[in-house]
């Protein structure tokens with residue numbers, strides 16, 4: 001692996017722990033003004049210092065983020081579809097040249113394994129990786145799950161392995177039963193998405209279980225920025241990911257941090 005690739009990867013996955021807390025705020029690329037991200041700059045501002053990496057789109061990066069903040073960026077470079085259409089029909093939306101101009105540490109693209117557009121989506125990932133390799137830019141492959149797909153170890157294991165075989169440097173997927181099998185069968189680091197907002201206690205357990213079973217961290221969005229206490233949540237997730245804080249202690253920490261803001265959870 002060349003120096004530039006290694007250097008960029010070290011900005012995504014922290015060398016000190018081999019783990020990462022990625023803050024995902026790219027949802028608008030197909031969901032539009034997602035709850036909590038109506039004004040992305042305001043949402044992200046208090047959370048940034050606790051994120052190892054920020055995942056977002058070119059438009060939000062340019063229009064809402066302070067370029068002087070030194071947070072590594074993983075840029076979503078796929079899109080072109082919306083929640084109203086066929087999501088699997090995504091294409092590449094940002095050139096590598098522009099991604100480099102934005103000084104990103106990595107680029108991200110979804111794949112739709114098992115969809116009728118599987119081939120198109122996988123070859124788009126391969127094309128992106130071919131280009132990214134030329135410039136030493138890591139590629140994060142996101143295993144998108146269609147409504148008809150099961151979020152189980154068999155399906156997610158298949159999707160993660162294919163992404164890795166095509167050359168993705170990091171894979172983002174969902175947590176599932178027998179998650180360790182997904183990790184074992186994927187030769188590159190895996191981060192988990194949080195998915196739809198769930199109670200904080202459950203999101204804490206999800207994060208803990210994922211890293212205990214081999215994920216290198218989270219690429220989490222809604223369970224942080226849609227929490228009533230987003231700063232407490234990201235700080236707690238950070239302790240879980242980087243220090244293996246167990247769920248009971250993490251829940252106590254979350255409540256302590258939330259209480260500092262004036263409202264405790266039961």
Ligand code: R5P
Nearest residue numbers: 024193194195219220221222
């Ligand atoms: C979806 O494909 C987007 O890439 C999100 O970044 C991803 O789902 C992670 O966000 P959340 O934790 O809200 O699921």
